[in-house]
Amino acid sequence: MPAPVPAACNCGPRCIGGRSGWRWRWPAAARWPGHGQRVSDTRRRERNAVAPVKKKKGAGHWMDARAGRNERLQHLQTAMGERGMSALVCTRNLNVLLASGFWPVLGAVVAIVTPEPRVLLAVPEDVGELARAGWADLVCPYQAGTLERIGAAPAGLFAVLGKLLEPLVGRGGIIGVEAGTGSLPASYASLQVYGDTLRAWLGASFPHATQAPADDLLAHQRMVPTAWERARIGVSCELAAAAFREGAQQLREKVAETEAVLPFREAFVAHATAHEGVCRADSYFYCMSGPHAARAWASFQQSRPAPVHRHVPILMHCNSYADGYWTDLTRTYVLGKPDPRLAAIFHAVQHASEAARAAIRPGVRGRDVDAAARVVLTNAGYGKYFPHGLGHGVGFSAIDHGEPPRLHPASDDVLEAGMVFNVEPGVYIDGWGGVRDCNMVAVTGDGCELLSPFHLKTEDWCIPI
Amino acid sequence: MPAPVPAACNCGPRCIGGRSGWRWRWPAAARWPGHGQRVSDTRRRERNAVAPVKKKKGAGHWMDARAGRNERLQHLQTAMGERGMSALVCTRNLNVLLASGFWPVLGAVVAIVTPEPRVLLAVPEDVGELARAGWADLVCPYQAGTLERIGAAPAGLFAVLGKLLEPLVGRGGIIGVEAGTGSLPASYASLQVYGDTLRAWLGASFPHATQAPADDLLAHQRMVPTAWERARIGVSCELAAAAFREGAQQLREKVAETEAVLPFREAFVAHATAHEGVCRADSYFYCMSGPHAARAWASFQQSRPAPVHRHVPILMHCNSYADGYWTDLTRTYVLGKPDPRLAAIFHAVQHASEAARAAIRPGVRGRDVDAAARVVLTNAGYGKYFPHGLGHGVGFSAIDHGEPPRLHPASDDVLEAGMVFNVEPGVYIDGWGGVRDCNMVAVTGDGCELLSPFHLKTEDWCIPI
Secondary structure (H helix, E strand, O other): OOOOOOOOOOOOOOOHHHHOOOOOOOOOOOOOOOOOOOOOHHHHHHHHOOOOOOOOOOOOOOOOHHHHHHHHHHHHHHHHHHHOEEEEEEOOHHHHHHHHOOOOOOOOOEEEEOOOOOEEEEEEHHHHHHHHHOOOOEEEEEOOOOOOOOOOHHHHHHHHHHHHHHHHHOOOEEEEEOOOOEEEEOOOOEEEEOOOHHHHHHHHHOOOEEEEEOHHHHHHHHHOOOHHHHHHHHHHHHHHHHHHHHHHHOOOOOOEHHHHOHHHHHHHHHHHHHOOOOOOEEEEEEEEEHHHHHHOOOOOOOOOOOEOOOOOOEEEEEEEEEOOEEEEEEEEEEEOOOOHHHHHHHHHHHHHHHHHHHHOOOOOEHHHHHHHHHHHHHHOOOHHHOOOOOEOEOOOOOOOOOOOOOEOOOOOOEOOOOOEEEEOOEEEEOOOEEEEOEEEEEEOOOOEEEOOOOOOOHHHHEEOO | OOOOOOOOOOOOOOOHHHHOOOOOOOOOOOOOOOOOOOOOHHHHHHHHOOOOOOOOOOOOOOOOHHHHHHHHHHHHHHHHHHHOEEEEEEOOHHHHHHHHOOOOOOOOOEEEEOOOOOEEEEEEHHHHHHHHHOOOOEEEEEOOOOOOOOOOHHHHHHHHHHHHHHHHHOOOEEEEEOOOOEEEEOOOOEEEEOOOHHHHHHHHHOOOEEEEEOHHHHHHHHHOOOHHHHHHHHHHHHHHHHHHHHHHHOOOOOOEHHHHOHHHHHHHHHHHHHOOOOOOEEEEEEEEEHHHHHHOOOOOOOOOOOEOOOOOOEEEEEEEEEOOEEEEEEEEEEEOOOOHHHHHHHHHHHHHHHHHHHHOOOOOEHHHHHHHHHHHHHHOOOHHHOOOOOEOEOOOOOOOOOOOOOEOOOOOOEOOOOOEEEEOOEEEEOOOEEEEOEEEEEEOOOOEEEOOOOOOOHHHHEEOO
């Protein structure tokens, strides 16, 4: 059984506490106002409107995620209903963001979705007002540690989770849980993982309930962002595009790859800082140039402390985030004029990108979009130098090649309006170098919208020296 | 049972394959030389010498981790022997580094330590030559995906793991596994986690073997770095110190906190790029100034897009890595002269740091070192404004407050020569601001060595305007 939490609550009859007889009192140490209180009907109605993100003067730097609540929770409610789930428990940062609109920093945050649907968050006390950015109906802080007790997240966390889950599954029911392999975007210098502890605790605390893997349910939810989430991913792409535009202007020969990325990162921070409504944003830029770029087919990129030179491909890869919504973008530049071989490969890769985008529309399979790009490269003689799939879901995930929808020769994923993914044809030739063009797109009602409309032509890729 | 891998091996009688009759053939696609081959006795003897890291001209940018092998493996062998383990399986990036000297990028790398001791690594093919940086005796690549099959790490990984573990635990035995909650340092834009999949697969594949949680064994191993590992942590601290020295000179008023960190990050990259033997290095700097710095007691830091001002505390926090070895450092600066209150708090915090360092030696408990600093702050009237423990293990971990040894009022951890941790007294006053001094130290035979000897005096903390 969950550890007892001495508490009393005055949240009113809609408080989750009221349903099981237990009550929650806010610790004196809770340092931010308004949490744990019932969200008024008026405010809830306000939240329900799905509106695009606006750069609203005076809105402050906190993202107002509440506008994204209703569409996402309706989808979650439907999916949970189909599986008869009494509770869906999310611990991984991308799934907590999906469920609550709040992106955890270190990861020791758990979101519970109820069938009503409501969203309950258990957060370490020091997460403080950050959790206000989301649309959770109830935010329950727990003490990770005090001067009397060395911090151990699970003890404090499980006490709160026990209280939240008891009315939902105390007498039985199905608990949706993350059970499988997954990819966690980095949001800070480190992230917490639970190992077996959460699942074991759930089993011991709620012996009448059944745990059901919810990984595919969550992946499917992430695969089709809501209108509000697409707009947030769009903002993330805008910031990265600005960084590419300004960073590329400062590319210089003889600068180390590790240093060539700095102007891109700086420009990213400057734009993110100036963007109203963006709270936490940063970028991972990697530069691979000359023969080193031939290894950019790998699932990760790596800048070296070696200089970039003129007339060779300079592949610039970016993963960046704004409040949990990620980009995956690449452009390949050259200092000076490209020689005929490089010019031909630039042209083939750009042509492959355009062909892929032209093939995107609802109802098309991932393999068909992959083929549209691959046939262009094959006809140009570069087919065997394109060893990876054309794309994968991006937005909640940063770089997970298995995130649906997959654009790959073996993919049967069918595109739907609203999906967001990358399109990344590339040519990698050992000993010579590599060229990749990676864009992000959203599927529209009858085609696709390019979320990264910058540096689309060969002349944009050639930096004067 | 593990999936069959068609393979044949010519590694010789010392190859792990030779013990169970199966043999390993290197895929044609393996793109780097010398792996999967038996390590010669001569080379192994060379590896056994524990030597400090030198900036050796011409050594290239790959860290040579092999010098760190012997001391670490002896410790692991002893610990496994005490528990009768036939295999120790590490998936978390900090534990793979501990076992193999190689720090995974995305995380889909597994290290197996055998009782002999040997270290076997299963790595995705695209990790390529990076894995050479470590001291593994056998590096086995697996295909995460091809154009015929969409990438799914577990399938390819488990096939290789099955082959490696069969001779060790196929007939029974104890498998040490990571089972508990833990903190993963971020090494790339995202990290893989396994959920239940690895444990479930182990149980199904090796039904005669027992899985034993090895979290405390691994934490104890990380708690006392070897001489070679301490030297690597020292290099990591040197790079961060250089970044603090140069970054602080460029602090200016009216710059946003999110932008104030950029000169620190740039200087870090420049020094890391110039440092022979450092391959992958980056830093997370966070700036919290004025009243915002009062929230720097939290377990994470967060720069805001708001400007820094003169005469108020500007708390600059850093977590940085060099090839997997982390720092946790903080200095607090002021633009112009501090007013009497800030000057008094600067003095109290610095005095608390010095008192703590003076108390450190083998045999002392963590609570006693915490008390040495706490009494200084209490006597100065700031005791109630120091709400967290004094420090925790750092090096393999970035910011895990539970990583031993803990310096905390409730800690019974006893210090040993060789331990590395941080010492971070702070004063946080709501509405006013916060001041913290965070250093890294190593316990010596009779005291402590300061690994971050920079900006130790009040005049260093005052930036002329």
